[in-house]
Amino acid sequence: xxxxxxxxxxxxxxxxxxxxxxxxxxxxxxxxxxxxxxxxxxxxxxxxxxxxxxxxxxxxxxxxxxxxxxxxxxxxxxxxxxxxxxxxxxxxxxxxxxxxxxxxxxxxxxxxxxxxxxxxxxxxxxxxxxxxxxxxxxxxxxxxxxxxxxxxxxxxxxxxxxxxxxxxxxxxxxxxxxxxxxxxxxxxxxxxxxxxxxxxxxxxxxxxxxxxxxxxxxxxxxxxxxxxxxxxxxxxxxxxxxxxxxxxxxxxxxxxxxxxxxxxxxxxxxxxxxxxxxx
Amino acid sequence: xxxxxxxxxxxxxxxxxxxxxxxxxxxxxxxxxxxxxxxxxxxxxxxxxxxxxxxxxxxxxxxxxxxxxxxxxxxxxxxxxxxxxxxxxxxxxxxxxxxxxxxxxxxxxxxxxxxxxxxxxxxxxxxxxxxxxxxxxxxxxxxxxxxxxxxxxxxxxxxxxxxxxxxxxxxxxxxxxxxxxxxxxxxxxxxxxxxxxxxxxxxxxxxxxxxxxxxxxxxxxxxxxxxxxxxxxxxxxxxxxxxxxxxxxxxxxxxxxxxxxxxxxxxxxxxxxxxxxxx
Numbered sequence: 274x275x276x277x278x279x280x281x282x283x284x285x286x287x288x289x290x291x292x293x294x295x296x297x298x299x300x301x302x303x304x305x306x307x308x309x310x311x312x313x314x315x316x317x318x319x320x321x322x323x324x325x326x327x328x329x330x331x332x333x334x335x336x337x338x339x340x341x342x343x344x345x346x347x348x349x350x351x352x353x354x355x356x357x358x359x360x361x362x363x364x365x366x367x368x369x370x371x372x373x374x375x376x377x378x379x380x381x382x383x384x385x386x387x388x389x390x391x392x393x394x395x396x397x398x399x400x401x402x403x404x405x406x407x408x409x410x411x412x413x414x415x416x417x418x419x420x421x422x423x424x425x426x427x428x429x430x431x432x433x434x435x436x437x438x439x440x441x442x443x444x445x446x447x448x449x450x451x452x453x454x455x456x457x458x459x460x461x462x463x464x465x466x467x468x469x470x471x472x473x474x475x476x477x478x479x480x481x482x483x484x485x486x487x488x489x490x491x492x493x494x495x496x497x498x499x500x501x502x503x504x505x506x507x508x509x510x511x512x513x514x515x516x517x518x519x520x521x522x523x524x525x526x527x528x529x530x531x532x533x534x535x536x537x538x539x540x541x542x543x544x545x546x547x548x549x550x551x552x
Numbered sequence: 553x554x555x556x557x558x559x560x561x562x563x564x565x566x567x568x569x570x571x572x573x574x575x576x577x578x579x580x581x582x583x584x585x586x587x588x589x590x591x592x593x594x595x596x597x598x599x600x601x602x603x604x605x606x607x608x609x610x611x612x613x614x615x616x617x618x619x620x621x622x623x624x625x626x627x628x629x630x631x632x633x634x635x636x637x638x639x640x641x642x643x644x645x646x647x648x649x650x651x652x653x654x655x656x657x658x659x660x661x662x663x664x665x666x667x668x669x670x671x672x673x674x675x676x677x678x679x680x681x682x683x684x685x686x687x688x689x690x691x692x693x694x695x696x697x698x699x700x701x702x703x704x705x706x707x708x709x710x711x712x713x714x715x716x717x718x719x720x721x722x723x724x725x726x727x728x729x730x731x732x733x734x735x736x737x738x739x740x741x742x743x744x745x746x747x748x749x750x751x752x753x754x755x756x757x758x759x760x761x762x763x764x765x766x767x768x769x770x771x772x773x774x775x776x777x778x779x780x781x782x783x784x785x786x787x788x789x790x791x792x793x794x795x796x797x798x799x800x801x802x803x804x805x806x807x808x809x810x811x812x813x814x815x816x817x818x819x820x821x822x823x824x825x826x827x828x829x830x831x
Contacts (some may be wrong), residue, residue: 279615369703382794426566440761453751458769460805461744465737466824467801468794472732482719483733484670488831489768495828498821502814509809515747516806520799522746527795528740530788533817535781542777545745549774552767 274299276431277333279326279348281305281314282413283393284365285339286402288435289319294404295434304329305399306340315397331539333428335361342366345504346375361424363388363431367451368507369444371417377419384427389447390437391455395495408436413451415444452511458515459493459501466494553578556612557606558627560584560593561642562672563765564618565681567714569600576715583608584678585619593678609719616639616705621645622691625654634661640703643711644665646730648694648723656698664693665707668717668726670734676773687715692730694723729790731790738772738780739795745773 276298278285283301292298303320305311311323328354330336338345338352345366352362353376363386364372370446376382390408393402412432432439442450469491529537542546555577556563564582571577582599585589588603604805609615609631617631619625624645631641634656642665643651671689673680698705708718720818721729746769784791808816 392765393765395765409762412830413761445762450761453748453764457747458744458766460809461740461803461822462769462826465740466807466827467804467820468798469732469796470826471801471831472680472794482670482690482692482729483689483831484672486672486674486772487733489771490741491827491831492768494824497825498818501821502817504818505809506812506814508728509812513806515751515810516751516802516809518678519743519747520748520802520806523739523743523795523799523802525746526743526826527792527799530739530784530792530795533785533788534792535785538784539777539782541746542742542775542780544749545742545751545773546776548745549822551749552761552770 274334274427275332276301277301277324277329277335277336278320278339279305280344281310281319281330281399281402281403282339282397282412283403283406283436284390285337286317286399287392287404287406288431289314289414290402290404291407291435292431294484297431298436302332303474304330306344310399317399317402319402321400322418323424330355332358335363337431338362338364338366340504341500342368342372342507346372346503346507349376349510351381353379353385356381356384358384360384361427363385363428365390367455367504369447369451371507373416373444381492382419383421384399386417386420386424387431387444387447388428389413389415389451390432392437395492397497397500405436407432410437411440413442413447414475415442415447416439448508448511451506452508452515456504456508457515457519459496460505460512461519462491462493462496465491553613554707555580555610556603556615557582557599557618558584558608558615559623560589560598560616561618561677562618562675562680562682562685565593565596565598565678566671566683567616567644567710568593569620569681570686570714571685571710575751576710576713581608581611585623586808589678596678596681597683599666609634611643612639613760614642614710615807616710617641617643617645620779620782621651621786625651625786626666629658632658632664635660635663639663640665640706643706644669646734646783648726648730650786653724653762661698662700662717663698663703665696665703665725667707667711668692668694668730669711671716674771676776676779686711686713689716690720691716691717692721692726693727694721696720699829711780727787729788731787732793735783735787735791736776736798739784739791740798740822741770741772741775758816799802
């Protein structure tokens with residue numbers, strides 16, 4: 274089959290690498306809003322041809338939307354307007370509720386698959402594409418009861434080919450989960466980066482002294498606003514709840530620290546340590 | 553020379569591995585409060601002999617204290633009581649001010665080196681010891697003007713042998729820096745783990761769905777209370793300031809999110825992204 278990738282950055286580019294390695298696609302065609310990224314993706318051999326968005330929508334037996342979620346919101350209804358009954362359109366964005374709402378009544382809704390591969394890095398663009406990025410990770414598949422069986426089959430073939438495991442849920446469940454296991458981590462990392470930089474500007478050479486623990490905790494703070502502002506915007510209510518839960522637990526820790534309550538600190542840390550059994 | 557390691561866990565064990573590889577020690581002897589850890593360290597070949605703490609203090613040309621900071625606080629004055637003029641006692645703990653205060657007036661103060669290698673993992677015990685853990689990392693050396701020149705030379709030889717770079721500062725500067733670049737990261741990770749587990753208990757299979765970003769951000773939440781409660785206790789004032797700075801920046805992010813202020817979110821994320829240039 275022909276697979277179209279719209280968006281040739283970290284996610285689109287990584288799909289291109291693994292789909293090519295899996296031999297699933299007869300042809301990989303790609304489109305990107307940035308001519309530089311499109312040219313670079315061609316140079317890197319991520320796709321066989323660079324085409325326009327319209328051509329990508331027309332050519333793909335499967336069309337993967339791997340652009341920021343505000344761009345997906347603009348692109349998906351347009352894709353469904355012209356989709357044929359033998360095509361499958363798959364979005365790979367990090368939010369789902371607003372998108373689900375936007376196409377709920379579309380006559381071609383059943384050609385669409387809502388998917389979120391829980392894999393990524395803090396980097397962006399075609400050069401950030403990684404072989405094996407998805408291997409052993411999970412793709413969250415949403416509202417599949419609204420998608421045609423053959424569209425589901427095509428999507429599962431593609432995700433299986435790159436090594437993803439499947440989880441099935443509603444858009445609403447997705448956005449609640451994602452707020453905690455993905456979006457909140459980004460907020461925490463951004464706030465950590467901001468706090469440390471505030472101190473660094475006051476005269477401390479903080480980053481020069483940092484070890485691997487700080488680097489690990491702050492890594493996601495390198496993630497770009499073009500991707501993350503729309504995610505926070507679209508999943509605002511759930512992210513707000515997650516941030517408030519985080520601030521509340523942080524406050525408990527702070528109060529135990531301020532009170533010099535070692536027993537309480539130990540209890541909180543033991544509870545936090547339980548993440549070792551869960552990950 | 554003979555090097556004594558008191559504490560045969562992650563830090564002591566990793567020093568043992570790299571010092572042996574560097575060929576710096578004629579003999580490596582070790583002591584550990586846990587007989588199981590001591591026996592395991594011997595089985596793993598981390599040390600040549602397991603001895604008592606008293607023997608370790610007597611035998612080492614250099615004595616490395618690699619135990620939790622509350623244990624260092626109890627051990628260091630005792631070590632200086634019996635130290636000979638040809639011995640060097642080096643503490644490897646994560647806090648320095650209270651320790652500096654405790655031995656400031658000790659007649660053998662100059663045989664002591666206050667050091668903090670900015671390297672570690674979330675794991676503990678002899679099996680957590682890693683070859684190369686310190687390579688390319690930084691050791692913060694504190695108040696060296698109070699240490700004898702030959703003690704400084706011995707310490708720098710040992711740290712150079714395992715690949716550490718040197719930074720020199722006061723205990724006070726150390727504890728302020730460490731609050732931001734190390735201790736705060738742990739508080740943030742603990743709070744993230746607590747927040748996510750709260751949600752998971754409410755019925756969401758959060759950890760099963762998490763990707764690599766969450767794992768990276770929450771990693772330090774696996775760190776043990778036996779090590780971290782004493783650190784938070786000893787560096788309470790600086791950690792409280794760091795946590796408050798973190799909570800304030802988190803609050804800014806939350807307010808921008810609640811207000812749907814995309815421009816403000818973008819500004820905050822761009823500022824946070826600057827960590828990319830600093831690490």
